[in-house]
Amino acid sequence: MSFWENTPLFTKSKIGLFTKRLFLLFSFLFFFSLLITIYGWSNVGHGFSSITLYAQILQLIVYLVVIYLLFKNQKNIALKDSNLSTCDKKDKYEKTGLSESFSLELKNKLELLMNEEKLYLNHELRLDDIAELLDISRHHASQVINENFNLSFYDFVNSYRIEEAKNRLCSDFESTSESISDIAYQCGFNNRVSFYKAFKKVTQVTPKEFVHAAA
Numbered sequence: 001m002s003f004w005e006n007t008p009l010f011t012k013s014k015i016g017l018f019t020k021r022l023f024l025l026f027s028f029l030f031f032f033s034l035l036i037t038i039y040g041w042s043n044v045g046h047g048f049s050s051i052t053l054y055a056q057i058l059q060l061i062v063y064l065v066v067i068y069l070l071f072k073n074q075k076n077i078a079l080k081d082s083n084l085s086t087c088d089k090k091d092k093y094e095k096t097g098l099s100e101s102f103s104l105e106l107k108n109k110l111e112l113l114m115n116e117e118k119l120y121l122n123h124e125l126r127l128d129d130i131a132e133l134l135d136i137s138r139h140h141a142s143q144v145i146n147e148n149f150n151l152s153f154y155d156f157v158n159s160y161r162i163e164e165a166k167n168r169l170c171s172d173f174e175s176t177s178e179s180i181s182d183i184a185y186q187c188g189f190n191n192r193v194s195f196y197k198a199f200k201k202v203t204q205v206t207p208k209e210f211v212h213a214a215a
Contacts, residue, residue: 023070030063098140106134107148120160121188127153158198161188165199169207170214180207 037056131141184195
């Protein structure tokens, strides 16, 4: 572990902010010195010596090097934070004792339940219900969904509900007396607002736009 990581001033939460401030400071100094150098270049022999001008140019070079190193360090910090976040998420589940093969087995079982039993039509469906059907803990049920579908529990369930809604909206919906709110409720949503929000998140269009495009 480096000196910076052991020093309170440069803890993980502060080093990025400190680097940004240094970057801004040296950027300001660089442009300020650049203006002085340009002024000195145009006034050599009028109170501005060549030695002073070369010193200013050298100072500019030093500032550029420092700015480059700070920029590179900031990128490294961002990359390290990203890698740590990925590792933390992986470690979180590695300690649960749920193997990859068992996780895949549970994923297939869950897909079977969702497709054949249509669990998503239940307005009160909870993660605990999924866990009970799979005979695993609530935490493991969340792990199966997160790892295999890269979705949260609610997004996972809503993806099935939206597919069901799309099928119903395409099945001569305009020739029936049903409203979009009726379809939303039939597909497991409790209200129109949550249905519209989930529908647009999945399809990038509203239910009405979808119906018109499918007509």
